[in-house]
Amino acid sequence: MFVDQVKIKVKAGKGGDGMVAFRREKYVPNGGPAGGDGGKGGSVILKVDQGLRTLMDFRYHRIFKAKSGQNGMIKGMYGRGAEDTYIAVPEGTTVSDADTGEVLGDLVEAGQELVVAKGGRGGRGNIHFASAKNPAPEIAENGEPGIERNLKLELKVLADVGLVGFPSVGKSTLLSVVTSAKPKIAEYHFTTLVPNLGMVRLDDGRDFVMADLPGLIEGASAGVGLGIQFLRHVERTRVILHLVDMSGMEGRDPYEDYLKINAELKSYDPSILERPQIVVASKMDMPDASENLARFKEQLANDHTLAKQPEVMEISSLTHQGLEALMLRTADLLAQTPKFETVAEKELKQAGYYKFEADEAEAPFTISRDADATWILGGAKLEKLFKMTNLEHDESMMRFARQLRGMGVDDALRERGAKNGDLVRIGDFTFEFVE
Numbered sequence: 001m002f003v004d005q006v007k008i009k010v011k012a013g014k015g016g017d018g019m020v021a022f023r024r025e026k027y028v029p030n031g032g033p034a035g036g037d038g039g040k041g042g043s044v045i046l047k048v049d050q051g052l053r054t055l056m057d058f059r060y061h062r063i064f065k066a067k068s069g070q071n072g073m074i075k076g077m078y079g080r081g082a083e084d085t086y087i088a089v090p091e092g093t094t095v096s097d098a099d100t101g102e103v104l105g106d107l108v109e110a111g112q113e114l115v116v117a118k119g120g121r122g123g124r125g126n127i128h129f130a131s132a133k134n135p136a137p138e139i140a141e142n143g144e145p146g147i148e149r150n151l152k153l154e155l156k157v158l159a160d161v162g163l164v165g166f167p168s169v170g171k172s173t174l175l176s177v178v179t180s181a182k183p184k185i186a187e188y189h190f191t192t193l194v195p196n197l198g199m200v201r202l203d204d205g206r207d208f209v210m211a212d213l214p215g216l217i218e219g220a221s222a223g224v225g226l227g228i229q230f231l232r233h234v235e236r237t238r239v240i241l242h243l244v245d246m247s248g249m250e251g252r253d254p255y256e257d258y259l260k261i262n263a264e265l266k267s268y269d270p271s272i273l274e275r276p277q278i279v280v281a282s283k284m285d286m287p288d289a290s291e292n293l294a295r296f297k298e299q300l301a302n303d304h305t306l307a308k309q310p311e312v313m314e315i316s317s318l319t320h321q322g323l324e325a326l327m328l329r330t331a332d333l334l335a336q337t338p339k340f341e342t343v344a345e346k347e348l349k350q351a352g353y354y355k356f357e358a359d360e361a362e363a364p365f366t367i368s369r370d371a372d373a374t375w376i377l378g379g380a381k382l383e384k385l386f387k388m389t390n391l392e393h394d395e396s397m398m399r400f401a402r403q404l405r406g407m408g409v410d411d412a413l414r415e416r417g418a419k420n421g422d423l424v425r426i427g428d429f430t431f432e433f434v435e
């Protein structure tokens, strides 16, 4: 419950290509190799931004690409590395690979970063391939391709403010008028079977997440009804708005209800009652409301069992009376109340749940055979090597052939029955097999 979820695509930048070039100096007809390396491609990095509370921004922006590195240049000059692309995510975002389901990490601290797609390494220029045997190599690597992956971001939205109160006191209605959430409202109890969550945005720029915690009835803390799930959520909220219906329509005693709800909260976790709580007198547009409220206040004042007198505010979600004042006051209380970790969060942290394994495991090469008898080579490592091969220079191609041999591709082909002159294909590039 309360999980905001979105799928995005990230693509890291390709490394810049290495260059094949030679020194051109006066009086030296054929200088040594002077092709520089390509710069590294930009990575895509997720970073916690504490100003964000939801994954809402991703509804409109789902594809993120980092820039490629610059190609190597003549005179041994390196290509410039591309800048990394940062994606701001809210605190508490869990990141997984949408295709494999593997969890890549939990972003739980301010400023925490997670590299989700590493930029490709720059290809080496021909400077690096010179040897005594081959002083003027026409070999250069292309840049390594950037990693591309589909990610699933999940956010267990933590409510800052919890609405509690008996069924039908007007919790969903209040939530719907002050937030963007649009809960169903109906005239029977337990309309809201899953907690509703909404974001309140104030004109002064402050915002907070408010949750309707319905189903809180007597016995909920003992596991009766749906209450217990919602009580668990209450645990996380920092400010509690306790709605008390002043209409008197349901023939209930508002003061009795108020005490019962507090007793439920207390038996679940006594510390909940120590958090700031505003008693919200609801449905103040109803004829008897003022009278009921006056009596309620009197009862409060005369109750000496209370540790302290609660703050009472009046609203009507129908006429919008008092709503703005209530939201401003709530934001003020939030600003004064520190965040705290729940027991579950502490346990997770102690278990060391940070993972940092965004690197792709490379599959070995694969061999298959086409209908026209062409051998097809595949596999992540092999395809990457191929992409990094500069096809314009025979020597670079020969280097690739050596790399394939080194990986055991030749042997594997021979084992499968490949003969001299058979066609072998990688991607859209075809060549002949030579034993």
Ligand SMILES: Nc1nc2c(ncn2[C@@H]2O[C@H](COP(=O)(O)OP(=O)(O)OP(=O)(O)O)[C@@H](O)[C@H]2O)c(=O)[nH]1
Pocket: 165, 166, 167, 168, 169, 170, 171, 172, 173, 174, 184, 185, 186, 187, 188, 189, 190, 191, 192, 212, 214, 215, 282, 283, 284, 285, 286, 315, 316, 317, 318, 319
């Ligand atoms: N007159 C009046 N009626 C209201 C007001 N707010 C809510 N109501 C009505 O009270 C009834 C119950 O409101 P809900 O918002 O569904 O109450 P709830 O506390 O969320 O109830 P549960 O989902 O059952 O826990 C509905 O018929 C609403 O139209 C108000 O400010 N004034």
